[in-house]
Amino acid sequence: MSQCEAHGHVKRSEPSLTKNQQLVWDVLRHASAPMSAYAILDEVRADGLRAPQQVYRALDKLVDTSLVHKLESLNAFVACAQPCCAEHEMVCFAICEACGSVDEFADDQIEQQFAEWTKRSGFVRRQTAVEIKGLCKGCAAQA
Amino acid sequence: MSQCEAHGHVKRSEPSLTKNQQLVWDVLRHASAPMSAYAILDEVRADGLRAPQQVYRALDKLVDTSLVHKLESLNAFVACAQPCCAEHEMVCFAICEACGSVDEFADDQIEQQFAEWTKRSGFVRRQTAVEIKGLCKGCAAQA
């Protein structure tokens, strides 16, 4: 397992967040599963936010700074679960179709294979999104 | 490069398609870029289809049988570009952000690394979607 501790990366300094960004981030940090923008909106209504735009704008920024990731296959967002995600060109998610849990991970071996493919193909990689669907260990045991 | 020819897979027998599925598939086969369901609908209006459902139902089936893939990060669909896609648990797309071209590929090395991660983690993989964004060789040369 190649978690970020192994890379010797310095823990990123947290960018200062605006009020709305902070509100959205707090919701996601305490969420137990990915949330859609509208689900987030429902949570922050009490704090005065009313329109989708306000949430989407905050999300844009949070995604830009890698504090939050978008799960494209779910149209939903999760707080980043890795300390040095921004240092990786790649992020992988294992999404359990039974319980909805999402495991974010990085894997140097996998990343290296993509790097080699990149070399061969001439494609200039900016960002790689990997979404694995299936059953998490726990759910697979039950089935 | 590990294309399907290398695997010795038998070319799949094409499942029989219904009229609507055939119409949708024909549109996608001749498309030069991924198409949204609504863009497809515009193309098949001349053939009598009118409602999104008709297109989405055809797409569901085509995706099930791996004749068509959904690009989650684009909310769009492409005809499968590999002869033996259904035999792979995994499919990778390289999406050029400049010209919109999409390259579908399979890579045994990459697939194997995911298989090893699966072993370690206990996650039971059903399907893996990889969408790489960046610049294709041609567009990178220009820039």
Add this chain to the structure above:
DNA sequence: CAATCCGCGTTATAACATAACAGACCAATC
């Protein structure tokens, strides 16, 4: 002949995301 499954067509609606306008704030620079 049911009973079942699957695809079809339709209307309506849900869910996800952005456009466009205007005001507030802050820092940089003239």
Add this chain to the structure above:
DNA sequence: GATTGGTCTGTTATGTTATAACGCGGATTG
């Protein structure tokens, strides 16, 4: 100190993507 440019904000309206729900008809099968 005024002007400018950038970023965040709030708001209304709209666009885009996807599904729910109903009823019909044909094929399959026991």
